[in-house]
Amino acid sequence: MDERWNELVKPRRCNKCHGALKTIEIGKYRCTKCGEEMLDNYGKVREYIREYGSAPAVEISEATGVPTSEIKKYLQEGRLEYVPRH
Numbered sequence: 001m002d003e004r005w006n007e008l009v010k011p012r013r014c015n016k017c018h019g020a021l022k023t024i025e026i027g028k029y030r031c032t033k034c035g036e037e038m039l040d041n042y043g044k045v046r047e048y049i050r051e052y053g054s055a056p057a058v059e060i061s062e063a064t065g066v067p068t069s070e071i072k073k074y075l076q077e078g079r080l081e082y083v084p085r086h
């Protein structure tokens with residue numbers, strides 16, 4: 001995995017209390033102060049697919065706010081378990 005790239009999209013601070021974040025799993029973080037859980041773009045896309053199953057990139061983009069170009073990049077990199085629906 002490209003750790004450098006992952007570093008770029010990773011949230012650095014809790015958006016509630018600005019506390020430091022601990023990585024729980026890839027794409028998912030928990031605030032060490034208030035316990036708030038946060039997802040980065042990859043985490044949002046993965047959670048969406050977990051909950052709703054595979055969907056076209058456009059649909060995932062509309063639901064998560066993550067650009068389709070980024071979603072397609074995750075797919076190309078094989079980061080998502082994804083079966084497109086046609």
Ligand SMILES: [Zn+2]
Pocket residue numbers: 014015016017018019031032033034035036
């Ligand atoms: Zn917090």
